[in-house]
Amino acid sequence: xxxxxxxAWTNLIAVSMCAIVGGAxxxxxxxxxxxxxxxxxxxxxxxxxxxxxxxxxxxKKSPEAGFDEREKMIYKRALGLAACALTIFLGCVxxxxxxxxxxxxxxxxxxxxxxxxxTLFAAQFVHSMAILIQCSMEEENGQ
Amino acid sequence: MGxxxxxxxxxxxxxxxxxxxxxxxxxxxxxxxxxxxxxxAGKYAPSLPLAFKIAQTFGVPIETVFQYEAxxx
Numbered sequence: 183x184x185x186x187x188x189x190a191w192t193n194l195i196a197v198s199m200c201a202i203v204g205g206a207x208x209x210x211x212x213x214x215x216x217x218x219x220x221x222x223x224x225x226x227x228x229x230x231x232x233x234x235x236x237x238x239x240x241x242k243k244s245p246e247a248g249f250d251e252r253e254k255m256i257y258k259r260a261l262g263l264a265a266c267a268l269t270i271f272l273g274c275v276x277x278x279x280x281x282x283x284x285x286x287x288x289x290x291x292x293x294x295x296x297x298x299x300x301t302l303f304a305a306q307f308v309h310s311m312a313i314l315i316q317c318s319m320e321e322e323n324g325q
Numbered sequence: 326m327g328x329x330x331x332x333x334x335x336x337x338x339x340x341x342x343x344x345x346x347x348x349x350x351x352x353x354x355x356x357x358x359x360x361x362x363x364x365x366a367g368k369y370a371p372s373l374p375l376a377f378k379i380a381q382t383f384g385v386p387i388e389t390v391f392q393y394e395a396x397x398x
Contacts, residue, residue: 184359250356252369320363 186253187317194310201303205296212292252320260312267308272301332392335365338383354378 183191249257275297279289339345347365351358354375363369364379371379380387 184357186357250360251372251375252360252363253357317359320359320366320368 184253184317185248186256186313190310190313190317193306194314197303197306197310201299204299208292208295208299212290256313256316256320259316260309263312264305264309268301268305271304272297275301330394331370332367332394333364333390334392335361335379335390338385338390342383350379350382353382 283289335350339347339350347361348358351361354361355378356375360369360371364371376387376391380390383390
């Protein structure tokens with residue numbers, strides 16, 4: 183398994199875990215009928231730590247570091263697909279309720295972070311899957 | 326990518342050069358074994374610098390390693 187495939191699997195697992203934990207967390211807050219202001223301190227700490235982690239990772243090396251030319255091409259193609267998936271998913275999630283519920287209806291604020299999380303998950307999922315599928319397609323005759 | 330029109334003799338040349346493995350060739354030209362596998366199978370068309378590196382590794386001209394066939398021929 184190449185470095186690119188390992189990073190794709192790691193990304194897929196990490197994003198899936200984040201989606202599960204994030205979804206469960208927001209479900210709990212929804213059940214508690216929590217107001218965001220009560221939890222702003224927790225969100226601030228989690229957000230700061232996440233930002234710091236991302237900054238440290240990208241400062242150390244770019245995501246493409248260590249990839250050869252074919253892997254960079256696969257990575258960039260997967261990024262394009264992820265951008266398409268993000269746009270389509272976000273468009274569907276935001277526009278479908280308009281037609282289903284009608285323009286004068288309201289939705290709960292609870293759905294906003296869920297839309298954000300699910301859009302991120304969709305984009306990352308498509309990115310990782312695109313890498314893994316492209317790698318397997320090019321290597322299926324390998325030995 | 327044009328891989329359907331680019332054939333190569335990498336496999337043959339590897340065996341003619343002391344049964345060189347895909348990993349050994351990959352290490353010498355600075356790519357992953359998966360890239361050599363994909364190139365050998367004609368599923369990936371390498372860049373010019375990589376193609377020249379592969380040819381240099383075998384000590385042959387680039388046209389001995391890669392052959393390009395025009396679509397209308």
